[in-house]
Amino acid sequence: MLTLLKKTTVPALALLLSSMAFADQPGGTYQFDKKGAHQFVTFKISHLGYSWLYGRFNDFNGTFTVDAENPENSQVTATIQTASVDSNHAERDKHLRSDDFLDVSEYPTATFKSTKIEKTGEKTAKITGDFTLHGVTKPVTLDAKLIGYGDDPWGGYRMGLEASTTLTLSDFGITKDLGPASETVEIIISVEGIKQ
Amino acid sequence: MKLRNDSQRFGAIAVLFHWLVALAVIGLFALGFYMVDLGYYDPWYRKGPDLHRSIGVLLFIAMLLRLGWRFISPPPAPLPTHKPWEKISAHLTHWALYLLLFVAMVSGYLISSADGSSVDVFNWFSVPSVSGHQTGLEDTAGLIHYWATWAVIGLASLHALAAIKHHLFDRDDTLRRILGLAPRTTTHISNDTHNPS
Numbered sequence: 001m002l003t004l005l006k007k008t009t010v011p012a013l014a015l016l017l018s019s020m021a022f023a024d025q026p027g028g029t030y031q032f033d034k035k036g037a038h039q040f041v042t043f044k045i046s047h048l049g050y051s052w053l054y055g056r057f058n059d060f061n062g063t064f065t066v067d068a069e070n071p072e073n074s075q076v077t078a079t080i081q082t083a084s085v086d087s088n089h090a091e092r093d094k095h096l097r098s099d100d101f102l103d104v105s106e107y108p109t110a111t112f113k114s115t116k117i118e119k120t121g122e123k124t125a126k127i128t129g130d131f132t133l134h135g136v137t138k139p140v141t142l143d144a145k146l147i148g149y150g151d152d153p154w155g156g157y158r159m160g161l162e163a164s165t166t167l168t169l170s171d172f173g174i175t176k177d178l179g180p181a182s183e184t185v186e187i188i189i190s191v192e193g194i195k196q
Numbered sequence: 197m198k199l200r201n202d203s204q205r206f207g208a209i210a211v212l213f214h215w216l217v218a219l220a221v222i223g224l225f226a227l228g229f230y231m232v233d234l235g236y237y238d239p240w241y242r243k244g245p246d247l248h249r250s251i252g253v254l255l256f257i258a259m260l261l262r263l264g265w266r267f268i269s270p271p272p273a274p275l276p277t278h279k280p281w282e283k284i285s286a287h288l289t290h291w292a293l294y295l296l297l298f299v300a301m302v303s304g305y306l307i308s309s310a311d312g313s314s315v316d317v318f319n320w321f322s323v324p325s326v327s328g329h330q331t332g333l334e335d336t337a338g339l340i341h342y343w344a345t346w347a348v349i350g351l352a353s354l355h356a357l358a359a360i361k362h363h364l365f366d367r368d369d370t371l372r373r374i375l376g377l378a379p380r381t382t383t384h385i386s387n388d389t390h391n392p393s
Contacts (some may be wrong), residue, residue: 090310090334097335178236
């Protein structure tokens with residue numbers, strides 16, 4: 001009985017090990033870890049030229065596909081729910097959602113879809129894509145960095161990226177005057193994907 | 197003029213409450229309407245909302261006191277010349293105004309305190325948040341505040357037009373009573389005496 005069990009277990013184990021070895025490859029499609037909240041879309045804008053105001057979007061999702069052989073064929077898409085803007089101040093958030101800024105009832109989502117990925121270093125790349133915000137679509141280039149990847153402790157496989165870019169608000173039709181120091185906003189996207 | 201209301205006339209306290217609240221409500225509406233479109237560098241960009249919140253909280257306290265006073269010292273009976281439909285519509289308008297004022301004030305407070313922060317009343321005191329941080333509460337409360345305040349102004353206009361109608365066309369004492377003036381004595385009665393009946 002014991003030997004019989006051993007006989008069937010060993011090939012099963014071998015199969016499992018080989019599939020784990022296969023999963024060790026970074027190539028594949030990754031879903032943002034929205035559920036575990038290992039993802040952040042943060043923005044940073046100057047207040048009067050005197051300090052930085054940080055805010056974030058709490059609700060967004062996306063995927064990226066990694067071509068391990070040919071990284072430039074990788075892709076990333078993301079959709080942000082604009083109403084989830086959060087700058088830790090209810091009155092300001094309400095104002096940001098109004099038609100002075102994001103106009104979330106008219107434009108409930110902002111989207112990014114990559115069109116070109118250019119490797120610039122061992123772990124860095126320029127990700128160019130179409131970014132739609134406030135109903136305006138414009139090409140935007142993100143400076144991206146691969147933070148790390150590999151098995152997680154719970155049987156999955158993860159990869160984390162961080163990317164940033166600076167947008168001029170008026171390019172996207174957001175023209176409310178916040179002063180000369182506050183015409184641009186820096187966006188920092190930090191995400192962890194779980195391989196599907 | 198007596199402080200308390202009696203069965204015929206409003207007392208000084210009810211008259212004062214009425215006009216104080218009227219002034220505050222119209223002022224708050226005008227200020228609210230004006231302040232939401234101010235530019236970021238406008239000196240009133242911060243002063244306007246600070247004043248709006250402070251007066252709003254004080255109005256809430258005044259309205260509680262006013263309602264309390266209404267129970268202690270009930271308003272006079274409607275004038276005998278008022279028609280039944282006038283009495284019913286006037287009462288409905290009064291109570292709708294009370295209700296909408298509270299909806300407007302509470303919703304306004306909920307916008308400002310939806311992130312758990314307190315509402316400052318000048319530099320005198322601050323009202324803590326009761327909701328704590330509630331995601332999206334500022335938007336729901338904002339929508340309610342917008343429509344409730346417009347409804348208050350709409351009903352208050354109706355209420356004012358009715359008072360003017362009573363004063364100019366019916367030539368009764370409806371408006372004089374709430375101004376704390378003595379009833380008119382002359383024209384009506386002297387005209388009546390010339391009636392052949």
